[in-house]
Amino acid sequence: MGIETDNKEIISSIRENAKLLLSENQVDVIIGYSEGTVPLSSTPIIIRKEEDVDKLIWNNLCYINLARYLAPLMPQLCDSEGNSLKIGIVAKGCVGRAVNLLAVEKQIDLDNIKMIGFNCNGIVNRSKIDLEIGEKEILDVSISGDDIIVKGHNWEKKFPYDQYINELCKVCQIKSPSATDANCIGECQELESIHDEFSDIAEFESKSADEKWAYIKDALQVCTLCYSCRQACPMCYCNLCFVDQNMPTWFGKTTQFTDIFTFHLIRAQHLAGRCVACGACSSVCPVGIDLNIITRKLEKIAKERFDYTSGLNAETIPPMMDFKMEDEEEFMLEED
Amino acid sequence: MDQKRLKKDQIGKLYNELVGEYDFYAPINKKGNIAFEKIENPEDIVLDYLNSKIPPKSVLFPQNEVLFEYTLDEKDVEITDRQDLEQKILIFGIRPCDAYSFELFANFFSFHGDWKDDIYLKKKENTTLIGIGCNTPKTTCFCTSVNGNPFKKDNMDVFLTDLGDTYLVEGISDKGKGMVQKLSWLSDASKDDLKKAEELAKIAEESITTKIDVDTVVKNLETCFEHPVWDEISESCIGCGSCAYLCPTCTCFDVIDETDHYNNRGRRIRIWDTCQSCLYTLETSGHNPRDTKIQRCRNRIMHKFSYYPTNYDLLGCVGCGRCVYVCPANNDLRVILDKINKIEEKEDEKVVA
Numbered sequence: 001m002g003i004e005t006d007n008k009e010i011i012s013s014i015r016e017n018a019k020l021l022l023s024e025n026q027v028d029v030i031i032g033y034s035e036g037t038v039p040l041s042s043t044p045i046i047i048r049k050e051e052d053v054d055k056l057i058w059n060n061l062c063y064i065n066l067a068r069y070l071a072p073l074m075p076q077l078c079d080s081e082g083n084s085l086k087i088g089i090v091a092k093g094c095v096g097r098a099v100n101l102l103a104v105e106k107q108i109d110l111d112n113i114k115m116i117g118f119n120c121n122g123i124v125n126r127s128k129i130d131l132e133i134g135e136k137e138i139l140d141v142s143i144s145g146d147d148i149i150v151k152g153h154n155w156e157k158k159f160p161y162d163q164y165i166n167e168l169c170k171v172c173q174i175k176s177p178s179a180t181d182a183n184c185i186g187e188c189q190e191l192e193s194i195h196d197e198f199s200d201i202a203e204f205e206s207k208s209a210d211e212k213w214a215y216i217k218d219a220l221q222v223c224t225l226c227y228s229c230r231q232a233c234p235m236c237y238c239n240l241c242f243v244d245q246n247m248p249t250w251f252g253k254t255t256q257f258t259d260i261f262t263f264h265l266i267r268a269q270h271l272a273g274r275c276v277a278c279g280a281c282s283s284v285c286p287v288g289i290d291l292n293i294i295t296r297k298l299e300k301i302a303k304e305r306f307d308y309t310s311g312l313n314a315e316t317i318p319p320m321m322d323f324k325m326e327d328e329e330e331f332m333l334e335e336d
Numbered sequence: 337m338d339q340k341r342l343k344k345d346q347i348g349k350l351y352n353e354l355v356g357e358y359d360f361y362a363p364i365n366k367k368g369n370i371a372f373e374k375i376e377n378p379e380d381i382v383l384d385y386l387n388s389k390i391p392p393k394s395v396l397f398p399q400n401e402v403l404f405e406y407t408l409d410e411k412d413v414e415i416t417d418r419q420d421l422e423q424k425i426l427i428f429g430i431r432p433c434d435a436y437s438f439e440l441f442a443n444f445f446s447f448h449g450d451w452k453d454d455i456y457l458k459k460k461e462n463t464t465l466i467g468i469g470c471n472t473p474k475t476t477c478f479c480t481s482v483n484g485n486p487f488k489k490d491n492m493d494v495f496l497t498d499l500g501d502t503y504l505v506e507g508i509s510d511k512g513k514g515m516v517q518k519l520s521w522l523s524d525a526s527k528d529d530l531k532k533a534e535e536l537a538k539i540a541e542e543s544i545t546t547k548i549d550v551d552t553v554v555k556n557l558e559t560c561f562e563h564p565v566w567d568e569i570s571e572s573c574i575g576c577g578s579c580a581y582l583c584p585t586c587t588c589f590d591v592i593d594e595t596d597h598y599n600n601r602g603r604r605i606r607i608w609d610t611c612q613s614c615l616y617t618l619e620t621s622g623h624n625p626r627d628t629k630i631q632r633c634r635n636r637i638m639h640k641f642s643y644y645p646t647n648y649d650l651l652g653c654v655g656c657g658r659c660v661y662v663c664p665a666n667n668d669l670r671v672i673l674d675k676i677n678k679i680e681e682k683e684d685e686k687v688v689a
Binding site for chain 1: 365367399575576578590670
């Protein structure tokens, strides 16, 4: 019953489809998830041979958005001439969204990509569990029925699954890739539009400007600028990030609050209407900073103003990259 | 007698006695992350932690550090050197692996005596380490494979052992012995205390089950620079800097100038760098000898397990396991080293086949 059973079904469908794609030579490699070596983790893996498909897994700790390895395309996914191999990618809904958006932004050629779709059942909020356990070593994490069971040396704690998944996952409307059968094997759906209440950011929105500022300041006080949020983001694929530009240097790289805040603020702006709501930025943060509410807020604005949801298909251009004569400009300041 | 006992509720008293003389750094819980910070209130000190998320290297080698400040006029540059290097520093509650990392730092920051980083070395000279043994090492710990031990006292000035309701206090270095003697209110430790501390040390050492054959790693690295194993090792890496920033032995830094043009002044700062960054070793010509993550991941391993042994006759890893559990992609160092160790076996198999 519950999540545990769902996962078993998902795993067997992923393996079956991966095997099919490899055996029919539809793809050269499969990129998917394998079992992690420490609790609360999983490891992305590249599968090249049919007999290795049993290494592929799905559990609710597969938080990396695998589309992240497609742009810039990592060398392991290229042939000896540097051309893209045919790639199969294990795709939950937000991976599918990222793949679509990367295609729109001309970073990948969809002809080389085949998604192995399935209905994602959410990602466990690692830092929330870590924070509640505190300074005790977690030795094992498993799911039994609808509970996350966390075990240590002589102790055990249960967390109700539906409360301990990412806030984003609680309201997610796109659980399987939005794709056609032509570029997806397994579960997929063709979506024109979705109805998202954005209730995950309601609490943050209700704060005053001062309270929001205090919240962000507090969240960022532990940031080490390791850039794992940027590196994990499937939509942060610039060859040279604005913070890394040093001829001339545009932004400071110290851990003074202004530098840290500027990085996070501008990264969020670059993702305006482009966030695919995978939550990888928060899941990978080594110090547990959860600030995807900012990109979610921008996603909401893009939805309200332009009726745009990123990654629903591989054609619609994101609003910040597009221009339409009929765009309303009511936010422009009028001259007196 | 050099062995004393400190009651757990006497940490505040110890702090109050030493804070006048030293900048007192100790582990605190910062939003769920243990980090070494300058203590204002002794009640913030956390000693029953597993290991700190941010290593205590941040005290002596902070993430950004002003090297000097300068003012400019039309002709001259006037440089103001650091004035605070004589300040005494105390790092309280440091773990043996992290204390050992300062031994590696000493080599890096003085490079065989050919070149000396005065700022780091001066601060280290003025630093006293009061360490604490690890009663419960994590399963990701492997210090015993890399010349360490959960109760290694060599790099400490004073060593604490958590005996339950008290700490056993031992002066290790001359500096540490002097400090313990000065704390005249500490009561003498009993024979039972010493016996218990020994038992705890034994249990802790035995509890470290991860064993890595580092000799083979070092040997294999000599010949595997171009080996395809690096493709596999770097496969899942997302190229962030968490492994390096949270590594107690990573010392690479970048140097930047912050100039205030309006006031004709500026400062030169060093900031942590990481070999996983695309800017690392980027040359002025635009060429980067390490421009893919395959080369960057290789550099990280080579630096710790090949270049360090070659240059300093020491391993560049203290086995704290931080990189193992903070890696977002779970690219586990233990697995990486295992793959390197198996290189030859695989080649032997090929020959047989």
